[in-house]
Amino acid sequence: MTDPWLPVAHRVVRRTEETADSATLLLRPVHDPLPPFRPGQFAMLYAHGVGEIPISVSGIPGGGDLLHTVRAVGAVSRALHGAEPGTVLGARGPFGTTWDLHRTEDLLVVAGGIGLAPLRPVLRHALAHRDRYRRVVLVAGARTPEDLPFRAEVERWADAVEVVTTVDRGGPGWTGRVGFVTEPLAVLPLDVERTTALLCGPEPMMRFSARTLITRGVPADRVQVSLERNMQCGTGRCGHCQLGPLLLCRDGPVVDFPVAEPLFAVKEL
Secondary structure, eight states: OOOTTSOEEEEEEEEEEEETTEEEEEEEESSSOOOOOOTTOEEEEEETTTEEEEEEEEEEEETTEEEEEEEOOSHHHHHHHTOOTTOEEEEEEEESOOOOOSSOSEEEEEEEGGGHHHHHHHHHHHHHTGGGOSEEEEEEEESSGGGOTTHHHHHHHTTTSEEEEEESSOOTTOOSEESOTHHHHHHSOOOGGGEEEEEESSHHHHHHHHHHHHHHTOOGGGEEEEOOOOOSSSSSOSOTTEETTEEHHHHOSEEEHHHHHHHHTOTTO
């Protein structure tokens, strides 16, 4: 068993810029790999001499390799974001709960900005097992067209799944939708009793998107969201990721919306 407290050395073998402030790192174990990850789970990534933060997997290549998409917003994330091929980082995990991919006929994936990263393994899984799902729909939003991650891959997905993209502000050459993700969700044809919805993005986006879907008749317990807090240990012992009764590194980050909804309503949380 890998000691969950000890970072395992991983080397950056590829770095791909996704947007102006986000990049995807392909990490390969220097020695023994970590246990296998599942969609929705996260690793604690360590930049030597800077610190450690939780980052969800944005792909599960196999063979012990990890894919993580990092947005540069703080000291540690900037160090990880800027890690060039050859850099050795630390990784602990896997930690956390997973997306429910087993009780659905129609799969609806709703992402806001870099929130598409933790949902990317879901889309890849659905494409690899396309016969398991009657319908797969991606609704992805961002502030501007330049803030939409994985744009080339999303275009390829459109050959096999339904893709709806929307931005808060369009620009030169943008011919797609302009508006919040709740707008296409309000009119998207759905077989509500057969739909499972997976949501990741800014908290207000998830809250309003979930309420839109539930108002339309999607059962609340078939709507899942991925929550974000300050995780430091990954094992539920330090308490930094407490959200009401939850310790998100243990009880999350993926939870059913009926669990998250009352917590969203308390501003102090």
